[in-house]
Amino acid sequence: MSTTDTHLHIDNVSKSFGNVQALKGVNLEIKRGSFVCLLGPSGCGKTTLLRIIAGFENASSGRLMLDGTDISQMPPHKRGFGMVFQSLALFPHMSVAKNIAYGLKLRKVSGAEQRSRVEELLNVIELPGIADRPVSALSGGQRQRVAIARALAIQPPLFLLDEPLSALDAKLRDNMQIELRQLQQKFGVTTILVTHDQHEAMMLADELVVLKDGEVYQSADPATVYQKPANSFVADFLGAANLVPANVSKDGHVMVLGQEIACDTDHPAGTSLSAAMRAEHIGLIPVSKAKGHPVGAVKFLRDLGPSTELVITVDGQDLRVRCDNATVPDLSIGAQIALSLDGTRLSTFKA
Amino acid sequence: MRVGLLPTEGNSTYRFTVLLLATIGILISSLPVIVVTIMSFSASDNTGFPPPDLSLRWYWDVIAMFTQEDANSAQSVVDSTVTSLLVAFIVMIISTIVCIPLAYALARGDRRIRDGMELLFTLPLVFPLVILGIAFLLIAESLRMDIGIWRIVIPHVALVLPFVLRNCIGAMNGISVETEEAAISLGASPLRAIWDVVIPLMRAGILAGLIFALIISFNEFTITFFMYTIDVSTLPIWMYSRTVSSLDPSTLALSVFIIVADVVLIVLVDKLIAGRANLF
Numbered sequence: 001m002s003t004t005d006t007h008l009h010i011d012n013v014s015k016s017f018g019n020v021q022a023l024k025g026v027n028l029e030i031k032r033g034s035f036v037c038l039l040g041p042s043g044c045g046k047t048t049l050l051r052i053i054a055g056f057e058n059a060s061s062g063r064l065m066l067d068g069t070d071i072s073q074m075p076p077h078k079r080g081f082g083m084v085f086q087s088l089a090l091f092p093h094m095s096v097a098k099n100i101a102y103g104l105k106l107r108k109v110s111g112a113e114q115r116s117r118v119e120e121l122l123n124v125i126e127l128p129g130i131a132d133r134p135v136s137a138l139s140g141g142q143r144q145r146v147a148i149a150r151a152l153a154i155q156p157p158l159f160l161l162d163e164p165l166s167a168l169d170a171k172l173r174d175n176m177q178i179e180l181r182q183l184q185q186k187f188g189v190t191t192i193l194v195t196h197d198q199h200e201a202m203m204l205a206d207e208l209v210v211l212k213d214g215e216v217y218q219s220a221d222p223a224t225v226y227q228k229p230a231n232s233f234v235a236d237f238l239g240a241a242n243l244v245p246a247n248v249s250k251d252g253h254v255m256v257l258g259q260e261i262a263c264d265t266d267h268p269a270g271t272s273l274s275a276a277m278r279a280e281h282i283g284l285i286p287v288s289k290a291k292g293h294p295v296g297a298v299k300f301l302r303d304l305g306p307s308t309e310l311v312i313t314v315d316g317q318d319l320r321v322r323c324d325n326a327t328v329p330d331l332s333i334g335a336q337i338a339l340s341l342d343g344t345r346l347s348t349f350k351a
Numbered sequence: 352m353r354v355g356l357l358p359t360e361g362n363s364t365y366r367f368t369v370l371l372l373a374t375i376g377i378l379i380s381s382l383p384v385i386v387v388t389i390m391s392f393s394a395s396d397n398t399g400f401p402p403p404d405l406s407l408r409w410y411w412d413v414i415a416m417f418t419q420e421d422a423n424s425a426q427s428v429v430d431s432t433v434t435s436l437l438v439a440f441i442v443m444i445i446s447t448i449v450c451i452p453l454a455y456a457l458a459r460g461d462r463r464i465r466d467g468m469e470l471l472f473t474l475p476l477v478f479p480l481v482i483l484g485i486a487f488l489l490i491a492e493s494l495r496m497d498i499g500i501w502r503i504v505i506p507h508v509a510l511v512l513p514f515v516l517r518n519c520i521g522a523m524n525g526i527s528v529e530t531e532e533a534a535i536s537l538g539a540s541p542l543r544a545i546w547d548v549v550i551p552l553m554r555a556g557i558l559a560g561l562i563f564a565l566i567i568s569f570n571e572f573t574i575t576f577f578m579y580t581i582d583v584s585t586l587p588i589w590m591y592s593r594t595v596s597s598l599d600p601s602t603l604a605l606s607v608f609i610i611v612a613d614v615v616l617i618v619l620v621d622k623l624i625a626g627r628a629n630l631f
Contacts, residue, residue, distance in 0.1 A: 056532055077535045077544075089533035093551045102547075103537035154537060 007032040007190045008053070008158060013062035015048055015214075022048045023214040025062070030207070035184050035191045037201040040211035041237070046194045047162060049211070053192060054160050055079050066157065081158040082151030082189075086166060088143050090135045096122075096146055097131035103154035121149040124183065141172050148180070152187060159184070161193040165200060177203045198238045202226065210234050232349050235276035242282070242319045246275035246348060254348060256341060257294035257314050263343040273348040279309075279322040283340035284329055290338030298335045312337060384610060391603040402600075409604040416601070428605075431589040438500060438585060439568040442507045446515040446564050447557060449508075454519030455549065459528070469520070473513045483510075484577035491578065502578050503585065507568045514567065515560035522556025523549075562620045566613060 008030040015023040023045045030036050038046040051057040053064065055076030064072045071079060082103075091099050100121055101114040109117070122128050125145040135143060144164065151159060165173045165180075181204050184191045195201050201208055201222070208225045210217045210233075218230035229235035232243055247255045248271045254263045256275050267273060287295055296314035303325070310321045310331070319339070331337060386400065391409055393402030416428050457465040475483060487506040491498065526549055534544035550557075572587040579588045586609075590602050 054532075054536060056535075075540075076532075077538050077540050079536075080538055081536060083533065083536040085529040085533055087527055087529050089527065089529035091530065091534070091548055093548075102534065102539075106538040106543070150533075150537070160536075 005032050006030065007034075007067065008192075009063075009065040010049075010053070011063040011065060013049070013052060013059045013064065015045070015052060015057065016060050021214055023052075023059075026211075026214075026216055028209060028216065028219060030190060030192065032190055033188045034206040035181065035193070035204055036207045036209060037205035038192065038194045038209050038211060039198060039201040039205075039237070040196065042196060044211040045214040046196075046211050048214075050160055050162055050192060050194045053158070054081055054083050079158075080154060080156055081160055082154055082156035083160040084147045084151050084162065084164040086163045088147040088164070088167075090143060090147055090150070092135055095132050095134055096127075096138070099135060099146060100150045100153050102150065107154065117153060121153055124186070125149050125179075140168055141176060144168065144176055145179075148183065152183070152189070156189065159187075159189045159191040161191070163194055163196070166195075166197070173200070180204065202238070210237065212237075227345070227347075229276060229347050232274050232276060235347055235349075239278060241276040241278050241347075243274050243276050244317060244319070246273040247271070248273060254343075254346070256346070257317075257339070259292060259294050259341065261341055261343040261346070263346050263348060265348050267348070267350065271350065273350060276347040276349070277319075277341060278345065279320040280307075281342055281345040282319065282321045283342070284310075284321065284323055284327075284331075285338045285340050286329060287336050287338050290340070293338040293340060295336055295338045298331050298333050298337060301331060301333055312339065314339065387603050387606050387610075390600055391607045393600045396599060409600040412601040413604045413608065416605075428586070428589055431584050431586045434500065434503075434583060435569055435586040438503050438507060439565050441500070441504050442511055442568040443561050443564045445504070445508050446511050447561060450512065450515045450519045450560060451550065451553065451557065454516060454523045454553075455545065458520055458523035458526075465520075469516070472516050475509050476513050480573035484574040487574060488577040500583055502580070503575055503583060506574045506578060507571055510571065510574065511564040511567050514563040518556045518560035518563065519553060522553040526552045558620055562616060565616070569609075 006029045008028075010026055010028040010030070013023055013026045014021070026045075026049060028036075038049060040046045048057060052059050055071075055074060059072060062072075063070050091102065094102070097115070097118045100118045101109075104114045104117060118131060119128075122131060125148065127142060127145055130138070130142070135146065138146065147164065161180075165176050168176060177200055184204075193201075193204060205222050207219065208222045209219045210225060210230075212233055218225055218234045220228075225234060226238055229238065229241075235241040236243060244256060248265060248267050248269050249255045249260050250269050252262055252265065253260050254265060254273060254275065256277075263275075265273070285293065294314050296312040296319065298310060299313045299318060300309075300311035302309045306325060308323050308325055310323065312319050312321055321339070329337070390400060390402060392405045392407065394404035394406035394408065395402055417432075453468075457468055483506070487502075487509075491502045530548055530552070531541075531544045534548045535541060539547060570587060571585075572591065575585050575588055576591070579585065590605065593602050
């Protein structure tokens with residue numbers, strides 16, 4: 001075990017397909033036993049990166065170091081990383097047990113041991129007694145779990161998942177996220193998951209890697225990425241953030257929507273910035289009590305049950321606001337309302 | 352959706368028209384089989400239709416042909432049947448061995464190459480069979496050596512290949528690259544992944560292709576007519592030569608045997624692949 005306990009070091013990995021640069025010098029250090037989510041919009045290179053790690057694509061340049069050994073040139077079947085595919089890719093001509101035991105069979109594990117391992121995994125995924133069913137007889141969630149069990153059966157050093165939950169309906173997906181996280185912790189396996197769903201990434205990750213156009217935009221724990229986004233793209237991609245122009249008025253203060261608020265910024269006075277405010281971080285106060293606060297008109301209003309979603313137009317700019325139902329004042333469309341902004345929850349980026 | 356044998360929707364004119372067309376269609380396509388079958392039970396020596404009396408005498412004749420040595424014929428019916436089956440068997444094996452890797456390469460490869468290759472392998476279908484026969488005969492004669500049964504096997508393979516290939520490609524289309532990659536990620540070498548995952552999933556298509564190869568090769572006449580020799584001849588050639596000399600109903604009885612064998616084969620395979628591939 002190395003001193004930093006880096007399990008996989010992605011060292012300056014680039015990939016081009018013809019003229020298209022899919023990955024531009026990606027550097028990542030993945031800690032042993034951590035759950036890493038590669039998050040980004042489609043075409044950001046996240047799947048390419050995962051396929052390079054799995055060995056199905058070769059990097060145009062750069063290296064992959066697993067426990068200090070260069071594995072860049074190792075063919076995928078020698079790497080022994082368990083992978084769950086977007087389509088799950090279960091073997092339709094094999095029973096559940098044969099699917100799970102396939103990797104063990106290749107490793108010449110004895111029949112009895114295969115059976116006991118399958119039994120054990122089926123218990124872990126809470127589907128005992130389905131060993132002899134054909135995979136076509138399983139529901140979506142069951143297939144999902146069998147695919148995960150199949151990949152974990154070979155006790156892989158790395159566990160790779162390519163948008164495995166995207167085919168499930170919302171409720172099942174939520175449950176599977178929790179189960180997947182629990183499974184990962186039970187096995188303690190270093191896991192890399194690709195997703196375009198920010199909620200899923202927040203739910204699962206120890207470390208969130210936001211990719212765009214083949215570049216890592218930010219890599220940190222989910223709370224940091226959410227609260228201190230590195231740039232406006234990350235702020236926007238992780239949950240609807242309002243991006244508004246701002247200006248550093250004096251040290252530690254910015255002008256946003258005509259209001260000067262204290263804010264943690266290292267830019268010198270006069271710098272043009274763009275400020276990101278999350279919908280749930282904007283408060284609403286009656287106009288009469290709000291001197292100096294920005295005032296806008298309610299353009300859209302929707303009660304979602306636990307919270308209310310509003311769009312408020314301030315100086316021609318639409319802002320999304322999400323309020324706890326307990327705190328939302330009685331409003332109707334067109335009403336004037338003042339906003340209270342929280343400087344500590346404001347992220348600013350050079351415009 | 353449940354589809355009834357007879358149309359139940361629409362007005363009576365519509366139903367009448369549909370039934371009429373269906374009846375005509377079925378009659379036309381099955382007429383030869385019906386006529387041959389009825390004639391084979393004829394009790395008379397000639398092939399006048401309809402037969403004046405019915406009997407099984409021509410069936411006994413056929414059985415006698417196969418069981419008794421026929422001194423008059425240079426090439427007995429037994430020899431041609433054996434040759435026919437042997438040719439069909441070799442054609443099946445060769446076309447499968449060629450088509451499985453070919454279908455794999457074409458399905459996984461460049462789309463444009465695939466379309467071009469498919470067209471190329473379909474050419475024997477649109478080529479006039481007589482010309483094809485002459486071409487193969489010219490090639491065989493220019494070899495200046497006796498290649499035995501292969502002078503029939505090789506043209507048959509060319510003829511059968513498009514059918515087998517199309518079935519194999521069809522079977523490949525349903526197999527995602529991810530299924531193969533899943534096997535590889537679990538530790539299978541690329542070849543092992545093909546053996547363990549791709550070929551089992553292609554099985555229905557391969558089987559359908561094999562049956563095609565068997566039936567087409569066994570029934571092939573035109574090209575074989577150019578290629579057969581005194582030593583190497585097939586059953587259709589034997590039947591033809593017999594009908595030329597004397598058209599008696601024993602040939603028809605033999606045909607009924609072949610038809611029954613074909614039907615059994617098709618039903619069997621249809622059950623075996625049960626909707627996982629198309630025979631036609």
